[in-house]
Amino acid sequence: MYLSGKKILLGVCSGIAAYKSAYLVRLLLKENAEVKVVMTPDAQHFVGALTFSALSKNPVATEFYNKHDGTWNNHVELGLWGDVFLIAPATANTIAKMASGICDNILLATYLSAKCPVIICPAMDLDMWKHASTISNIEKLNQYGNKMIEPGTGELASGLVGTGRMAEPEEIIQYFKNYFPQSSPQNFSGKKVLITAGPTYEKIDPVRFIGNYSSGKMGFALAEEFYEQGADVTVVHGPVQIDVSKYKNIKTIAVESADEMYNACSALIDNQNIFIAAAAVSDFSPEEISAEKLKKENTPDGLIIKLKHNKDVLAEMSKRKTKDQLMIGFALETNNAVENAKKKLKTKNLDMIVLNSLQDDGAGFQHDTNKITLLDKNNNTRIFELKSKREAARDIVNYIYTFSHA
Numbered sequence: 001m002y003l004s005g006k007k008i009l010l011g012v013c014s015g016i017a018a019y020k021s022a023y024l025v026r027l028l029l030k031e032n033a034e035v036k037v038v039m040t041p042d043a044q045h046f047v048g049a050l051t052f053s054a055l056s057k058n059p060v061a062t063e064f065y066n067k068h069d070g071t072w073n074n075h076v077e078l079g080l081w082g083d084v085f086l087i088a089p090a091t092a093n094t095i096a097k098m099a100s101g102i103c104d105n106i107l108l109a110t111y112l113s114a115k116c117p118v119i120i121c122p123a124m125d126l127d128m129w130k131h132a133s134t135i136s137n138i139e140k141l142n143q144y145g146n147k148m149i150e151p152g153t154g155e156l157a158s159g160l161v162g163t164g165r166m167a168e169p170e171e172i173i174q175y176f177k178n179y180f181p182q183s184s185p186q187n188f189s190g191k192k193v194l195i196t197a198g199p200t201y202e203k204i205d206p207v208r209f210i211g212n213y214s215s216g217k218m219g220f221a222l223a224e225e226f227y228e229q230g231a232d233v234t235v236v237h238g239p240v241q242i243d244v245s246k247y248k249n250i251k252t253i254a255v256e257s258a259d260e261m262y263n264a265c266s267a268l269i270d271n272q273n274i275f276i277a278a279a280a281v282s283d284f285s286p287e288e289i290s291a292e293k294l295k296k297e298n299t300p301d302g303l304i305i306k307l308k309h310n311k312d313v314l315a316e317m318s319k320r321k322t323k324d325q326l327m328i329g330f331a332l333e334t335n336n337a338v339e340n341a342k343k344k345l346k347t348k349n350l351d352m353i354v355l356n357s358l359q360d361d362g363a364g365f366q367h368d369t370n371k372i373t374l375l376d377k378n379n380n381t382r383i384f385e386l387k388s389k390r391e392a393a394r395d396i397v398n399y400i401y402t403f404s405h406a
């Protein structure tokens with residue numbers, strides 16, 4: 001997961017090597033990069049936009065506007081979004097247009113408005129590659145500060161043998177690994193971190209449950225950051241839509257109910273250095289679970305379900321806290337946020353609490369962003385801007401490091 005959190009804007013031009021770009025998207029996602037694709041209209045003859053949107057899990061821009069509903073595809077925003085704009089394959093035609101500032105499609109408009117570094121992966125037949133105009137266009141792009149991953153030599157789509165083959169996806173990944181040097185400090189190497197994430201489901205009957213909107217994104221973002229900073233990470237998570245199989249180096253334990261989450265954490269807590277409760281654990285569960293599906297006709301006056309309190313996973317783990325352990329909670333509040341968070345910090349005997357208020361736009365459940373305030377037991381408060389959950393996770397992890405070394 002070398003490219004965690006990196007935003008790669010991929011431009012795909014009309015060349016047979018576009019099929020390699022589909023595989024490249026998979027490899028980038030495996031490295032945990034975020035990918036958005038912009039295509040020239042003709043590129044779609046080689047590989048459909050649907051392939052790229054399915055692989056990247058993001059919409060693909062192919063036109064300046066959507067022909068069905070007239071909405072505008074904002075190339076300026078796309079250009080600002082990427083940490084890098086990779087154009088692969090970059091055809092002789094697109095290279096020529098880039099060199100002369102022509103912008104008659106959305107990929108070229110994105111190129112002209114992009115503020116991030118641009119890297120091209122040329123792909124063309126050997127004679128086109130050797131042509132004086134291509135050589136001078138590449139030279140121009142070089143002068144503009146654009147970078148190039150050289151094409152390879154071998155058999156080309158034309159059947160001729162020579163230089164012009166787009167760099168292999170694996171080579172491009174390797175290029176990125178060198179391009180984005182691993183910058184995370186290994187602050188947590190040798191430390192064990194246990195994180196709860198996602199919602200819990202409390203069964204009512206075989207088909208119904210009490211749940212909540214938690215996505216688990218914040219908990220997994222923390223897991224990624226801790227892992228990158230060298231920790232040995234375990235996530236106990238409720239039912240989430242996240243593909244947890246991609247986390248090869250993070251242990252994941254799937255549970256459903258608050259009780260199961262408690263049991264899983266309880267078995268692990270004594271060996272942990274840090275416990276972070278990012279899960280939205282249901283505070284209540286039905287006192288009785290019906291063995292059969294509850295029927296309308298059997299409940300003519302409606303249905304009253306008696307709920308009992310669940311164990312508070314964080315409070316229970318905290319009771320077992322040793323002097324070397326750190327306990328960190330979350331507080332999701334709708335009103336009197338700071339006051340309530342401070343109360344939870346005290347009553348649950350925590351070292352630190354991460355507050356997010358549902359009153360802040362873009363914060364809380366389901367969003368990819370979060371606006372957090374950190375409060376620690378020494379009465380320090382730190383307010384952060386609205387950020388991606390991945391960036392917020394880095395702030396939290398860095399704060400934990402500073403706090404534990406104060």
Ligand code: CTP
Pocket residue numbers: 196258277278279280281282283310311312313314315328329330331332333344
């Ligand atoms: N938490 C937990 N187990 C529970 C309830 C909460 O581990 N049964 C943890 C959450 O993961 C979070 C913290 O406790 O880290 C605070 O959760 P929150 O729901 O905000 O607070 P509660 O203590 O449940 O209080 P209330 O819902 O009444 O605000």
